[in-house]
Amino acid sequence: MxxxxxxxxxxxxxxxxxxxxxxxxxxxxxxxxxxxxxxxxxxxxxxxxxxxxxxxxxxxxxxxxxxxxxxxxxxxxxxxxxxxxxxxxxxxxxxxxxxxxxxxxxxxxxxxxxxxxxxxxxxxxxxxxxxxxxxRRREPTLRRALATLSGLARLESRWPALQGVEMPPxxxxxxxxxxxxxxxxxxxxxxxxxxxxxxxxxxxxxxxxxxxxxxxxxxxxxxxxxxxxxxxxxxGGSSRSRPLFVARHKHRGLWRYFTKFDPAARNPLLRVLVRVGIWAHFVLQVPLLALRGLRRAAR
Missing domain, CATH: 3.90.550.10 (Spore Coat Polysaccharide Biosynthesis Protein SpsA; Chain A)
Known part of the structure; x- marks a missing residue:
């Protein structure tokens, strides 16, 4: 240093x-x-x-x-x-x-x-x-991530157990x-x-x-x-110019964080399900992200 x-x-x-x-x-x-x-x-x-x-x-x-x-x-x-x-x-x-x-x-x-x-x-x-x-963010544990993705986190003011990753401004x-x-x-x-x-x-x-x-x-x-x-x-200037590249590394990063810190990663079944879920989410995004990248390249 x-x-x-x-x-x-x-x-x-x-x-x-x-x-x-x-x-x-x-x-x-x-x-x-x-x-x-x-x-x-x-x-x-x-x-x-x-x-x-x-x-x-x-x-x-x-x-x-x-x-x-x-x-x-x-x-x-x-x-x-x-x-x-x-x-x-x-x-x-x-x-x-x-x-x-x-x-x-x-x-x-x-x-x-x-x-x-x-x-x-x-x-x-x-x-x-x-x-x-x-x-302002909370740790992205599996429970919180699911609450955020499902939309249930919108109910956290009434049911704190449903709190998601994002916090209000x-x-x-x-x-x-x-x-x-x-x-x-x-x-x-x-x-x-x-x-x-x-x-x-x-x-x-x-x-x-x-x-x-x-x-x-x-x-x-x-x-x-x-x-x-x-x-x-x-x-996110980089996200707009290379959306697929950025999205792929974002999903890789989430997987690494999950395996390092989330106690749920110690369960072999949950580990497999989360890995499949993360990359399925990425694959579902690919067509839209690819189209976005092509549109930007055409400008």
Whole structure:
């Protein structure tokens, strides 16, 4: 790991053919009012987005580029970025997010309020300001996942046993302890990140944020969301350009999480049924996702 520079906030942004949104993200981070660095990790982009960013910020020493020879996946790329980052606070930010100018100051103020904080989430919003899904999440156990997929989770206010994975948008009040937060903007003190060994590199894309939150909690830290801090997210540029690729890895990630953490995975019959169910769900999505990809390619 790199030397720990107290007071420096390290933003880690992973790019993989992220398009024009990447430039907007980098512009916003470098405009943040605080001591910071931006580690841009490139997963073998070929769309020219990295070159455009370098041309625009060639004179800014706070921007550091790490090029990977291939697309290593999100978690592995984050780990490599964190390994050369110098700050004592790490902010993993999606390349289609826009950071507000006071982001670093507000995050550090919140972290300083509780030394037990291991993961801090924010109120991620759509570009129009509407709170996005997934800001406050519960662990995706089999029971909760079934309640969500079946629609029964809509009845959880009356029957708590039917609670699903998703929680309603966070009220903009005090810091709230939750089981997991959105991976679009994940904030960790370096000490917590190193304590758990960073992201599990067995995930390529999706569910690695849930895994990280779980292991941070298991290590005795607190996972919380500060909904007073808002970050706009364009919601999945990669998902729109490569929907089948992203969906396949999302289902792989869910399977890995299930086998690592859900007690139901110890039952051989349930294990088989869940595996079949996950991939049946993917297969059912294939025609629609393929059509979506063809429509985008035709534009």
């Amino acid at each position: 790199a030397a720990n520079d107290s007071g420096l906030t390290s933003f880690v942004v992973v790019a993989a053919d992220s398009g024009s949104l990447l430039g907007d993200c980098v512009d916003s981070v470098l405009a943040v009012a605080d001591a910071l660095e931006l580690v841009l990790v490139d997963n073998a982009s070929g769309d020219g987005s990295i070159e455009r960013v370098l041309d625009a910020h060639a004179q800014d020493a706070r921007l550091r580029l790490l090029r990977n020879p291939a697309n290593l996946g999100f978690g592995p790329a984050c780990n490599r970025g964190a390994a050369i980052a110098r700050g004592d606070v790490l902010v993993f930010l999606n390349p289609d997010c826009i950071a507000p100018r006071d982001l670093a100051v507000r995050l550090r103020t919140t972290l300083a309020s509780d030394p037990r904080l291991g993961v801090l989430g924010v109120q991620v919003t759509d570009p129009d300001g509407t709170p996005a899904r997934g800001n 966070a009220p903009e009040g005090d810091l709230e302890t939750v089981e997991a937060v959105s991976g679009a903007c994940l904030v960790l003190p370096r000490i917590a990140f190193e304590r758990v060994g960073g992201f599990d590199e067995g995930y390529f894309l999706h569910a690695e944020d849930l895994d990280l939150c779980r292991r941070v909690r298991d290590a005795g830290f607190r996972v919380a969301i500060d909904a007073r801090v808002r970050v706009a997210h364009a919601q």
